[in-house]
Amino acid sequence: MNWKIICTVYLKELKDSLRDRRTLISIIVVPTLVMPLMTFGFGTIASKVINQAREETPTVVILDGADSPGVVARLQESKAVKVVAATEDWKQRIADKKIRAAVRIPAGFEAGLKGGAAPPVMIYHYEGELKSKFGVDGLEQFFRELRERTVTERLAEKALPATLVKPFEFRRENVAPPEKVGGNLIGGIVPYLIIILCFTGAMYPAMDLTAGEKERGTMETLLCSPVARGDIVFGKFLLVLSGSLSAMGFMLISMGTTALVAGAMFAGGGAAKMAQAVGPAKAAANPLLPMIDPLGLVGVLAMVLPVAVLFAAVALTISLFAKSYKEAQSYLAPLMIVIIMPAVIGILPGIDLNARLALVPLLNLSLVCREMLSGVWHWNYIAIIFGSSCVYAAVALWLAVKTFNREDVIFRA
């Protein structure tokens, strides 16, 4: 190991990479844009669609009910639904989304309410359709209230207290601190993004520095200089690692900025109107962004470091085999899917960290990051994960040096 040479190689590769547009896009532009686009683009569109559906009063039709004029009249006055005239093809109209739901009030319903048991009310809806669900919600709420009122009236007639059928009430209240809620909500997506950006950040410099050099014929030039191949590969590795870490760094900075801006926009007092316009769901979701445990973020960075080393070494080794940039791309692109899978599994709810999962690379990172961002610290798992990641990274780095010393790989014809 000659650190002066490693440094020389690193600085040259840095200069070279900073002049390469593809590398710059992958390590600076994409990571910076991904969070704002997700928050403001996707988030805004999603919440707009939902709020639009919510603001629209669902239209429903009433079937039969000729002998229950009181109930029909009250339903027509209800603000939760908009009653329109019934037609023969009401089923088709629900399917065509012309109306959202239908309700059949059976014959003798109102008479039943006064006397003893009333026949059941049927609600027809379109399963899985959001706006149809809102229609059903409105109808169900109406009939639930009707039922309760009927119960209260009957009890009053017999001079019995309302508590006879409802001896107690119950309520629920959230005790999780806001950063835990935030950590659980976005704790899954942040490690996922970090893993992907770490890899894409490593991918382009790795390809450029190995297969790209072979393709352009500079590899042979470099190898005839009087330095150990291990030093060259180490200098190159450090640059690939820098690419990976910088992609992550730019993503985190942009995420922080986005969270602050989004927080100010949607939750700030002056912008309350705006928040109202976009809807309560959006305003409630966004203040959670900055509410992840900052210490957790530091923990995440520490855990990501060995994984970034692993990515850098693996990307370097694999692209070394390729003769050209294109060939390297066709090797690394499928690998991307392999990497995304454990990251996605980490987002799934209900999967909790255990000793065996702590040894699965990437999945362990994704799980532990979610925990740390919500302020949970399982030190024994954290130690296992950090240790195993370091071992995997060391093996990958050793493999990269080994591969670089293989003349059949470097001079593959």
Add this chain to the structure above:
Amino acid sequence: MIEARHLTKTFRDKKRGEIRAADDISFRVEPGQIYGLLGANGAGKTTTLRLLATLLQPTSGSATIAGFDVVRDAQQVRANVGFLAASTALYGRLTAREMIAYFGQLNGLSDADIRARTKRIADELDMHEFLDRRCEKFSTGMKQKTSLARTLIHDPAVMIFDEPTLGLDVMTARAIVKFVRECRNRGKTVIYSTHVMSEVEKLCDTIGIIHDGKLLAEGTLAGLRAAHGEQDMEEIFVKIVGGDDAP
């Protein structure tokens, strides 16, 4: 000085099995001499020169360059060799000056040394006009000059040229040939591979004819002419490579 003793390099190929790209090659080049390695494409010239430049390791046999063994002291060998091949390209995103400086640094030169030597070499090769421009936009001639400067920055005792005129126009090729001759005049040990007969005739003190990985004949131009009773280098070459009457 270059000395190759029974240099052999075999490659494995899935279809063709074992290939002997260099087969028992022995020769010697003294300082102030140009040794020409003449052979058709695929004869084994590049493999032989890559073995000497320690880019490849010999399967068997050995070689010393400036007293260093190509296997045991590979790094010292590379420190004493300037290797220029058609396949050794420049970093397109660096300027000529940065390119030269990078290889100076890799050779352990100080910044002051690099500055002084770059200036001297740029004077000699008339490079000042494009020294601070990026290599990717260079003409072939400018690229070739920058490559030469790169091989010369550490002032090596041994120069290895692997088909340096491949694909160059006449004027650029002539400039290279002239430069190789200057290297010899300065007392460097030079080995030069080509498949162009006229270059060998003009340039080389000793000629080795290589075919199918084997060194079939060796001698001065006059010696080869006398031994084969032909004046034309091409006729001599065909006789040696294609006929059974080769010695």
